[in-house]
Amino acid sequence: MYFEMKDKTLVDVTRASWDGINVSISLRKGGQDQIITDGNAPHSDFKAALEKLAGIFIYHMELSGCEDLFPRIKITGVEEKTTKTGKKGFRFHAKLSCHKTETRFKLVTATLEIPGAGFFEAEDEYGNKVNPPEAYLYLLQDDEIELIKEAFHEAYLYAIENKTGAPVQPDLFDSVTADGSETATDSSDDEDSGFADMPSEFPEAGDDLGGGWIPQEGQPDEDEE
Numbered sequence: 001m002y003f004e005m006k007d008k009t010l011v012d013v014t015r016a017s018w019d020g021i022n023v024s025i026s027l028r029k030g031g032q033d034q035i036i037t038d039g040n041a042p043h044s045d046f047k048a049a050l051e052k053l054a055g056i057f058i059y060h061m062e063l064s065g066c067e068d069l070f071p072r073i074k075i076t077g078v079e080e081k082t083t084k085t086g087k088k089g090f091r092f093h094a095k096l097s098c099h100k101t102e103t104r105f106k107l108v109t110a111t112l113e114i115p116g117a118g119f120f121e122a123e124d125e126y127g128n129k130v131n132p133p134e135a136y137l138y139l140l141q142d143d144e145i146e147l148i149k150e151a152f153h154e155a156y157l158y159a160i161e162n163k164t165g166a167p168v169q170p171d172l173f174d175s176v177t178a179d180g181s182e183t184a185t186d187s188s189d190d191e192d193s194g195f196a197d198m199p200s201e202f203p204e205a206g207d208d209l210g211g212g213w214i215p216q217e218g219q220p221d222e223d224e225e
Helices: 044-051 054-060 067-072 142-161
Strands: 002-004 010-018 023-029 032-038 073-082 088-098 103-108
Touching: 002 142, 010 044, 010 142, 023 142, 044 073, 044 142, 054 067, 054 073, 054 088, 054 142, 067 073, 067 088, 073 142
Parallel strands: none
Antiparallel strands: 002 010, 010 023, 010 073, 023 032, 073 088, 088 103
């Protein structure tokens, strides 16, 4: 997902995650791919943007009837992916906590695809929806894509404009080491998420979407059907 810097440079953000220990952001800037892993906790806006994705995760994972699980599901990231058939979309990562046994389960959705323009708005001659969303849980709706855009925008602000939970620091993109890591420092924005005991893990992101989220040709995602 593309964002434009003040100097007109385009930055393509393809992954945004926060696991309670590190922020991990994949992006492409000036023709260079980077994976930024930083120990500075994200700004509260970044965390809030990820939290808003929980409803998408719950709906598309068919958990709407399991209200008891909702407080125990934490979204840890979202990434752009490509299926074997070349469809572009997004994959969500979450953790399910079982407090009494001190257990955490990692959960991941399939790649939720971006439908064609007006797919869900189509109606028959009687005004009924031709493609009701509940019949196409593998497709994202427009309002869901807007929430995803918000999360990627916060990732962009973290990596490029230093919007973190810590004092202002150098441009993270320019200061990453050869292996893509950053020296961690403490955050002052707000408290930890409660998942700080979990290791930082995130699969490699898929191919990027073009500006305005228009799918482009790319390599397929090998683990998609």
